[in-house]
Structures are given as structure tokens and as C-alpha cells.
Amino acid sequence: MTSENKISSTDIITQEKVELKKPKLYKVILLNDDYTPMEYVVKLIRIVFRKSENEAVNIMLMVHKKGSGICGIFTKEVAETKVETVLKMAKGDQHPLKCIMEAD
Ligand code: TYC
Numbered sequence: 448m449t450s451e452n453k454i455s456s457t458d459i460i461t462q463e464k465v466e467l468k469k470p471k472l473y474k475v476i477l478l479n480d481d482y483t484p485m486e487y488v489v490k491l492i493r494i495v496f497r498k499s500e501n502e503a504v505n506i507m508l509m510v511h512k513k514g515s516g517i518c519g520i521f522t523k524e525v526a527e528t529k530v531e532t533v534l535k536m537a538k539g540d541q542h543p544l545k546c547i548m549e550a551d
Pocket of ligand 1: 484
């Protein structure tokens, strides 16, 4: 910079971009169906969402009774991966379990 703190035409101005915005969050939601065994849903919730047996049973029962239930809230990429993992696992085990994500 030149004297008197003025910017001259030859000065190179750099601005560090600091991440100020909070990342958008997404709920990962399990949907009910009439075929997937309760025990299987509990096991899947424990594995994919790292929940305790009690938490997993509560989420499963919420889905079973109300039609849907939140398994967790994540950043976009993590939520996408969770949904993919659930669908892949359920499909592999031949259950029709469905999972979606929704802006929080
Ligand atoms: N409704 C299923 C049954 O009665 C259990 C179930 C719970 C299925 C949660 C899917 O996301 C689900 N066996």
C-alpha cells in the first residue's frame, strides 16, 4: 500500500474468504411400510444412525405409529449418504423400507 493508507492502482488487494454462513441442515426421515420387520428397522437405525437400542426402538415405533420419523439431522452430503446407505441396505435385504431427506 502507498502512503496515507490509500489504495493505488498497483496495489494487489486480496480478501480472505471466511466461511460465515451456517451449512443448511437436512432431516433424514424413515417412512413406514407394512412389510419390513420391526426388528430389522431397529437394527438398521442402530447401525446407520449410531443409536442405542432404546433410541432405535423409539424411532421405529414413531415411524410405525405415525407414518414417519426423524433418524437424524445432517449437512447435505452426510444426509445424502445416510439415505443412500439405508436404501441400499434395505434393498439388499429385500425389504421395501423407504428413507427420504427434507430441508430442516
Ligand atoms: N410397520 C412395520 C411392521 O409392522 C414396521 C416398520 C417400522 C416398517 C418402521 C418400516 O420405517 C419402518 N412390521
